[in-house]
Amino acid sequence: MGHLSFNGVSKVYDDRGAPVTALANVTFDIADGEFCAILGHSGCGKTTLLNMVAGFETPTGGAISLDGRAVAGPGWDRTMIFQDYALFPWATVRENIAFGLEMKKVPAAERTEIIDHHVDLVGLSGFADRYPDELSGGMRQRVAIARALAVSPRVLLMDEPFAALDDQNRRSMQNELVRIWRREPKTVMLVTHSIDEAILLADYVVVLSSRPGRIKQVVPIRLDRPRDEDDPDYLALKRQLRGLIHDGE
Numbered sequence: 001m002g003h004l005s006f007n008g009v010s011k012v013y014d015d016r017g018a019p020v021t022a023l024a025n026v027t028f029d030i031a032d033g034e035f036c037a038i039l040g041h042s043g044c045g046k047t048t049l050l051n052m053v054a055g056f057e058t059p060t061g062g063a064i065s066l067d068g069r070a071v072a073g074p075g076w077d078r079t080m081i082f083q084d085y086a087l088f089p090w091a092t093v094r095e096n097i098a099f100g101l102e103m104k105k106v107p108a109a110e111r112t113e114i115i116d117h118h119v120d121l122v123g124l125s126g127f128a129d130r131y132p133d134e135l136s137g138g139m140r141q142r143v144a145i146a147r148a149l150a151v152s153p154r155v156l157l158m159d160e161p162f163a164a165l166d167d168q169n170r171r172s173m174q175n176e177l178v179r180i181w182r183r184e185p186k187t188v189m190l191v192t193h194s195i196d197e198a199i200l201l202a203d204y205v206v207v208l209s210s211r212p213g214r215i216k217q218v219v220p221i222r223l224d225r226p227r228d229e230d231d232p233d234y235l236a237l238k239r240q241l242r243g244l245i246h247d248g249e
């Protein structure tokens with residue numbers, strides 16, 4: 001299971017005594033196994049929303065629940081993938097993936113099997129004993145994906161995971177993410193600035209308004225995968241999302 005519910009979620013930060021409303025009254029659901037993209041301008045509260053699901057931040061209004069239980073702090077049922085990979089540079093691919101499993105107290109015999117499975121799942125067979133600085137950016141992000149999935153989370157959280165990659169690598173990692181997600185379905189919440197990334201990957205896109213972030217619209221993406229950027233339906237969705245993003249900012 002991995003059903004996420006956002007119920008009237010708000011977040012007001014205290015910025016040196018001045019209140020900053022980052023999010024206001026956000027209500028939507030992500031059903032188990034669905035891929036949801038959060039799209040909006042810089043500063044509209046996308047990362048705040050993700051951090052609250054991760055349990056790094058607490059809503060100041062409303063509630064977030066996972067499978068009916070309120071989210072209260074970080075847990076293994078939600079793992080995050082960051083733009084800068086956040087790998088341990090002194091550890092090999094295998095050791096990076098092992099870290100969470102050790103923390104979770106998974107027995108050593110099981111760990112090896114889980115690591116091998118995830119190294120293979122992300123297409124890094126043969127690279128398990130390399131260090132991060134011996135890998136390309138795309139390969140490092142594959143390690144981060146393997147590490148996040150290895151602890152069997154119910155929800156995978158991604159904050160602009162491919163923003164640091166060049167165009168070609170970004171496209172190939174987007175395709176890889178869809179391949180991995182279809183092979184082992186998982187609830188995914190992905191934050192992005194990119195309209196194309198949202199349409200290429202997601203089942204639906206939650207468009208947020210500029211600060212304070214409110215839901216402008218939830219747009220379903222009913223296109224077969226892999227998605228074709230020249231498809232007239234793709235282009236129509238792109239126009240629709242561009243209009244929503246720029247309408248009133």
Ligand SMILES: Nc1ncnc2c1ncn2[C@@H]1O[C@H](COP(=O)(O)OP(=O)(O)OP(=O)(O)O)[C@@H](O)[C@H]1O
Pocket residue numbers: 013014015020021022040041042043044045046047048049193211
């Ligand atoms: N710890 C904090 N204290 C005060 N204000 C904060 C804090 N964290 C975020 N904010 C403010 O809340 C708003 C939303 O920030 P957030 O990082 O969630 O937006 P975002 O949509 O992810 O932006 P970007 O796309 O640039 O990463 C911004 O105006 C930001 O300045």
